[in-house]
Amino acid sequence: MANPTKEQITLRAYEIWEKNGNPSGRDLEFYEQAEKELNAGATEDEKSETFLE
Structure with a gap:
């Protein structure tokens, strides 16, 4: 998979x-997590469990 675009990261x-x-106030945290997931090629199941509290 190619490196994700900024748009893909933003949507994730x-x-x-x-x-x-x-x-509010956690936008950078979520952006960094999305970037990490997309670069690592996380599965949908892994993505859906990320950062849920």
Whole structure:
């Protein structure tokens, strides 16, 4: 898989943010997690469990 685009990372970060209840002030955290997931090629199951509290 090629390196993810900024748009792909942003969309994944938004998904993570929504799954965590739309908390404010954690945008960089979710962006970095999305970038890490996409670069590592995480499966959908791994992605869906990320950062859920």
